[in-house]
Amino acid sequence: MQPEILPLEQFLPYRLNRLAEAVSREFAKTYRDRHGLTRPEWRTFATLGQYGSMTATAIGTHSAMHKTKVSRAVAALEERKWLTRTPDPADRRIEHLALTKAGLTAYREMVPLAKAFERELLGKLGAKERDALLGGLHALQSVLSLDPSET
Amino acid sequence: MQPEILPLEQFLPYRLNRLAEAVSREFAKTYRDRHGLTRPEWRTFATLGQYGSMTATAIGTHSAMHKTKVSRAVAALEERKWLTRTPDPADRRIEHLALTKAGLTAYREMVPLAKAFERELLGKLGAKERDALLGGLHALQSVLSLDPSET
DNA sequence: GCTTATTTGTTACATCTGTAACCATTGAAA
DNA sequence: TTTCAATGGTTACAGATGTAACAAATAAGC
Numbered sequence: 519m520q521p522e523i524l525p526l527e528q529f530l531p532y533r534l535n536r537l538a539e540a541v542s543r544e545f546a547k548t549y550r551d552r553h554g555l556t557r558p559e560w561r562t563f564a565t566l567g568q569y570g571s572m573t574a575t576a577i578g579t580h581s582a583m584h585k586t587k588v589s590r591a592v593a594a595l596e597e598r599k600w601l602t603r604t605p606d607p608a609d610r611r612i613e614h615l616a617l618t619k620a621g622l623t624a625y626r627e628m629v630p631l632a633k634a635f636e637r638e639l640l641g642k643l644g645a646k647e648r649d650a651l652l653g654g655l656h657a658l659q660s661v662l663s664l665d666p667s668e669t
Numbered sequence: 670m671q672p673e674i675l676p677l678e679q680f681l682p683y684r685l686n687r688l689a690e691a692v693s694r695e696f697a698k699t700y701r702d703r704h705g706l707t708r709p710e711w712r713t714f715a716t717l718g719q720y721g722s723m724t725a726t727a728i729g730t731h732s733a734m735h736k737t738k739v740s741r742a743v744a745a746l747e748e749r750k751w752l753t754r755t756p757d758p759a760d761r762r763i764e765h766l767a768l769t770k771a772g773l774t775a776y777r778e779m780v781p782l783a784k785a786f787e788r789e790l791l792g793k794l795g796a797k798e799r800d801a802l803l804g805g806l807h808a809l810q811s812v813l814s815l816d817p818s819e820t
Numbered sequence: 821g822c823t824t825a826t827t828t829g830t831t832a833c834a835t836c837t838g839t840a841a842c843c844a845t846t847g848a849a850a
Numbered sequence: 851t852t853t854c855a856a857t858g859g860t861t862a863c864a865g866a867t868g869t870a871a872c873a874a875a876t877a878a879g880c
Contacts (some may be wrong), residue, residue: 524780525734526715530787531696533691533806535732538682538689540813545682556866562679574829581677582687584868589830611828611875629675636681639812647808654802655684661793662691707836726858735838740860762858763846 541639548631553624558583562591563617564632566601567625571616600624692790700781704775709734713742715783717752718776751775752812766767 526532542557549555555563561581566572572580578588595601600621606612617625631642640648658663677683693708700706706714717723723731729739735783742765746752751772757763768776791799810816 522777522785523719523782524715526719528713529715529783530790531692531809532712532732534685534689534692535807536815537731537806537813538685540815541809542682558866561677561683563837564675564680568674568677575827581683582690586831586868587866590866593830609828609876613829614722626673629673632675633679635674639681642812643808647805651805651809652799654798654805655688657794657798658688658692658802661790662688664687664691667753668697709836724858736859737838737861738836741836744860760846760858764859 525565545632545635548635549628552628552631556591558587558592559589559594562588563595563600563621563625564628566615566617567622571604571614573612573614577615595621696783696786699786700779702781703779704752707742709738709742709743710745713739713771714746714751714776715777715779717766718773718780722755722765724765728766746772 521623546557546560549560561583562577565581569576569580574588574592575585577583577592578585579589581619583591592601592603596603599618601615601617603613603615640651643651697708697711700711712734713728716728716732720727720731725739725743726736728734728743729736732739734742743752743754747754750769752764752766752768754764757765791802795801
């Protein structure tokens with residue numbers, strides 16, 4: 519009896535990583551080519567566009583990034599004049615971050631591109647496959663407590 | 670009419686990344702706590718365990734890693750005495766890599782742990798959800814040409 | 821009120837990563 | 851052959867990352 523083998527191609531952590539990497543890489547072209555944003559910058563940017571105004575910590579927990587990543591992304595976006603910091607009158611540790619006019623303009627331009635990307639990708643799947651994928655991902659998120667509602 | 674918004678939590682690239690990261694992080698504990706392996710080292714190791722003997726390039730294409738990552742992982746595993754390099758008699762650019770006895774022993778010990786991890790994770794899902802997830806991932810792999818058969 | 825613990829955010833350091841340059845070797849072209 | 855392109859693999863360098871230490875401010879315990 520030969521030693522037991524682990525077929526890596528079928529191993530869930532490996533498959534997820536490969537897929538995530540491929541999809542992210544592909545989508546990254548959209549914001550990298552256009553504006554030279556890095557991934558953490560894009561996430562920070564997208565989170566702010568979605569929620570309007572947040573603290574750095576909130577961005578981190580919500581977009582699943584380490585606080586140093588957020589800190590650096592925020593600095594970069596500020597440098598780019600896409601976001602501003604507003605001190606909190608009550609708690610001087612906190613800064614409220616928000617997109618500037620220029621940032622918002624870029625956001626409004628990016629949103630349709632992002633949606634188109636997703637639509638096109640999912641469009642390559644049949645209806646059943648698409649439902650299976652989205653449902654399966656949701657189920658896995660649930661058991662891992664990665665639901666949006668939970669964070 | 671308010672500007673169109675992209676809900677990041679529902680955006681496919683983001684969801685995939687988050688899931689992959691969470692699952693990999695969790696599984697990484699298994700080989701990190703036990704042997705102090707890094708992720709590239711684990712992948713190289715697992716690929717060699719699965720296929721017996723390969724060149725560095727083959728490991729790279731098969732396990733989706735950059736050649737510098739493979740090069741460094743191979744060096745580390747060699748240092749650990751888990752793999753050996755054998756020069757190719759016909760082509761002196763090539764080295765055939767294979768696990769040593771110690772490497773194989775560790776591999777045989779890791780395989781059941783990896784399978785148990787996956788089984789436990791999938792076990793938290795219902796049968797339908799599990800099928801949906803695996804089917805959905807497979808479908809997505811297909812449209813992205815990430816099928817194991819294709820590489 | 822005073823001391824201590826926690827929170828918010830930045831930065832220093834070490835590590836990891838990819839790009840590009842590189843060496844050695846082999847293959848193709850002529 | 852001789853020359854030039856392509857391949858296998860390593861390494862130097864620059865950029866990105868996380869850990870840990872840190873400063874500043876607030877909250878909690880007493």
